[in-house]
Amino acid sequence: MAVTTSSPQAQVYARTVFFDRLRKYLFFAMLAFWAALSVAPLYFTLVFSFKPVADIYTPPIWAPIPFTLDNYATILGTFQLFPRWVWNSVFISVIVTIFRVLFCAMAGYAFARIEFPLKSFWFNLLLISMMMPGVVTLIPSFLIIGPGLIRGGLALGDLRIPTGFGLIDNPWGVILPGVADAFGVFMMTQFYKSFPKELEEAAMMDGSGRWGTFFRIVLPISQTQLITLALLTFQGAWNNFMWPLLVLRSPEQFTLPIGLQWFRGEYYTLYSVILAGSIFNTLPILIIFFVFQQYFVRSIAATGSKEG
Amino acid sequence: MRTRTDRRKWADALNGYLFISPWLIIFIIFSLISLGYAVYLSFTEYNLLRPPRWWGLEGYQRVLEDELFISKALPNTFKYVLIVVPIQTFLSLVLAFAMDQNLRFQRFFRTIFYLPSVTSSVVISLIFIWIFAPQGIFNQITGLTVNWLDDPRTAFYVIMGMNIFTTSGTLMLIFLAGLQDIPLAVYEAAEIDGANGLQKFFYITVPMLRPVIFFVVTVGVIGCFQVFDQIFVMTNGGPLDSTTTITYLIYKWAFRDTRIQMGQASALAVILTLIILAVTLLQRRVIEGSGSGAER
Numbered sequence: 147m148a149v150t151t152s153s154p155q156a157q158v159y160a161r162t163v164f165f166d167r168l169r170k171y172l173f174f175a176m177l178a179f180w181a182a183l184s185v186a187p188l189y190f191t192l193v194f195s196f197k198p199v200a201d202i203y204t205p206p207i208w209a210p211i212p213f214t215l216d217n218y219a220t221i222l223g224t225f226q227l228f229p230r231w232v233w234n235s236v237f238i239s240v241i242v243t244i245f246r247v248l249f250c251a252m253a254g255y256a257f258a259r260i261e262f263p264l265k266s267f268w269f270n271l272l273l274i275s276m277m278m279p280g281v282v283t284l285i286p287s288f289l290i291i292g293p294g295l296i297r298g299g300l301a302l303g304d305l306r307i308p309t310g311f312g313l314i315d316n317p318w319g320v321i322l323p324g325v326a327d328a329f330g331v332f333m334m335t336q337f338y339k340s341f342p343k344e345l346e347e348a349a350m351m352d353g354s355g356r357w358g359t360f361f362r363i364v365l366p367i368s369q370t371q372l373i374t375l376a377l378l379t380f381q382g383a384w385n386n387f388m389w390p391l392l393v394l395r396s397p398e399q400f401t402l403p404i405g406l407q408w409f410r411g412e413y414y415t416l417y418s419v420i421l422a423g424s425i426f427n428t429l430p431i432l433i434i435f436f437v438f439q440q441y442f443v444r445s446i447a448a449t450g451s452k453e454g
Numbered sequence: 455m456r457t458r459t460d461r462r463k464w465a466d467a468l469n470g471y472l473f474i475s476p477w478l479i480i481f482i483i484f485s486l487i488s489l490g491y492a493v494y495l496s497f498t499e500y501n502l503l504r505p506p507r508w509w510g511l512e513g514y515q516r517v518l519e520d521e522l523f524i525s526k527a528l529p530n531t532f533k534y535v536l537i538v539v540p541i542q543t544f545l546s547l548v549l550a551f552a553m554d555q556n557l558r559f560q561r562f563f564r565t566i567f568y569l570p571s572v573t574s575s576v577v578i579s580l581i582f583i584w585i586f587a588p589q590g591i592f593n594q595i596t597g598l599t600v601n602w603l604d605d606p607r608t609a610f611y612v613i614m615g616m617n618i619f620t621t622s623g624t625l626m627l628i629f630l631a632g633l634q635d636i637p638l639a640v641y642e643a644a645e646i647d648g649a650n651g652l653q654k655f656f657y658i659t660v661p662m663l664r665p666v667i668f669f670v671v672t673v674g675v676i677g678c679f680q681v682f683d684q685i686f687v688m689t690n691g692g693p694l695d696s697t698t699t700i701t702y703l704i705y706k707w708a709f710r711d712t713r714i715q716m717g718q719a720s721a722l723a724v725i726l727t728l729i730i731l732a733v734t735l736l737q738r739r740v741i742e743g744s745g746s747g748a749e750r
Contacts, residue, residue: 169651173552177559180549181566184623187581188569190591194584203589245476253477261463262470268478275485279730281680281701282723283488285495285708285716290483295491297505323484326477356469385574387683392709403576407687410580417584424577431572439565443627 188428195422202417217422227397228423231405235427238320238390238401239383245325246379247372253326254334255364259343260356269335276328288392291319315395324383330375337371338364374445377438381431402427495720502714513721523722526695527703530610534681534699535733538614539674543667546622550629551659564630567623575620579687582616603689606696613684613697621677625670632666633659668741672734679730700726 194202195217196210221228256262257269289295294310313319345367349359365372390401400408406423413419435442471478496513498506517523549567553560570578585591586602593599602608636659644654660667682701685691691698691706698706700722708719 165651170555173555174559176552177549177563180622181563183619184566184569187578187585188573190585191581202584203587203594205594207591207594249476249480253474256470256473260466260470260473262467265470268474271486272481275481277676277731277734278485278489279676279680279727281682281704282492282727283485284704285720285723286488286491287484288709289491290488293502295487323480326480328481328485331477356465356473360473381572385576387574387576387686388705391686403574406580407576410583420580421584424580427577428573431574432569435568435572436565442568443564 191421191424191428194418195425197418199416199418217418220416220419221422221426225419227400227405227409228426230398231400231402232426234317234400235384235402238317239380241321242324242383243376243379245321246327246330247376249326250330250334250375251365251368251372252360253331254336255338255360257331257335258338258341259346272328272331276332284388284392287323291322291393314393315399316393317399319393320386320390320401323389324379324386330379333375334368334371337368341368370441370444373438374441377434377441378445380434384427384431492720492723495717496724497721498717500715500717500720502716506717509717513718514725516718517722517725522695522698523700523703526698527700530697531679531681531699531701534610534614535675535678538617538678539671542618542622542625542674543670545618546625546670547629547660547663547667549622549626550633551655553626553630554633564627567626569623570620571623573620575683576687578616578620579684582612583688586612604693606692606694609689609693610697613681613688617678617681617684621674625674628670629663629666632663636662664741668738671737671741675733675737676730679726679733700729 190207193207193210196213196215197204198212198214198216201212257265286295289310291311292314293312294308296309299306299308311319311322313322346359346363349363350356354362385403386401387403387407390404391407394400394404397405397408402423406420406427409423410417410420495506497508497510499509499513500506553563583603587593588599588601588604592602600608602612640658640662641654644658649657680701681699682705685697685699685702686705689697691702704719704722704726707715707722
């Protein structure tokens, strides 16, 4: 690797090898230290989720002694809301993921392939909107999802057009703003731009229209990219906090992160149960992460090099 | 012939709009209209009970005279960005550089380092509350007796440390991808010229990575200016407002206070947007201005 430098003097060469090795060990030690740090919080959480509630601050911290399954029993049996929260989280995340992947792929395909009026105008707006901080649209978005921008609706003669969806405390209120977004469209546009046209053109020649081509040819061949976007979206939706916090009001409607936070407020002394619940929130994402690891890495690498 | 191309053009226009329509509808409602309405609201007094009442720049003036904003939220937010962004950028760059040298364990470390980023902000916050409790694991290991999250001198730093901890993994992966794009020949040429490891890092790696650094810093700045989840869960802006940031204040004014002030909160949101815009542009000039920059 790095020791390919051909130095005529053996002494210099030996020194280089020595420093090379030293540096390697130093780097390795650093990486190992950070790795230990990265695992530590989750490891401790796992350990203490198997310890009795009374032992939440009691050593030993390295192993679950004494061991109990009570906290998990509480989550799955006694406390009825937990399964509900898990289900709400799954429902919202899956629906958001399906729609967002489809809609972003459609828009990305159009921006990359189809000529239509004002195309570059919309695309530029999309790029600008990616720089816009989410907080600024938070209040109006809340009003639109909930009571409406104008109380009683927009008056048009005798007609009153509602300006809000009335979806407060409804999972669809969480889902709706998330079904399409600038980043996803941008990502798919870049992908389709760099993608050979020949296959689609052959299909178009054979007489399938835009839509047929898109669903039969384009979607299947962009599978990898779609999975990448799906994973990013699922992770984001599953872990989302601020928006569901505003929209969801009653405990039955909570997602898991909102529920866990609420649970802490209500039952502060049951911290072991919170830890067990945290494991429930983390585990699905961890499993997905391990199974689809290369897609995650790809997606992150892509965000960096494409916009840089 | 002409009519055929005409028809094709019309079909394309129609299909193009049909294809983008789901995104376009969401974009118009939740970005364009929302942004416009946020700007409008910032010039009004609005408490959800009565319709917004126009009062010009009064809202902005109230924000700028607000004690909590001037003496807490504003300095806290800048402090947060100025501490977290440089540390997480440098740390993740060094980690990526170290990983680039140890090819053998790369996959293993990559997986481990990414773990904190996969965990949700709420869950990691709940875990840190417990770890940094007075009798928590951190005090047990270090033998300290600090009440980390209840002490205005320490609470904010725990949150900063936690966020550096959770984001560095992702940023490291971005840097690693950038590092692997640098041709090996450049390093070899430098070695022949007698450059040592540190020189290679500062004279080759850093300049060649300039675009990626710009991206990582931009993402970091935009994210850090809007920090909310962790503060909401861990401290609620306390103790003694020592962790109140601008975004938390916006939330507080718009949704939490006994006297809801959505107009004033919108004014603050607009101010925050302008701050982020200004800092991003400034930062771009600093990063692109120093040196010629790598070709891209």
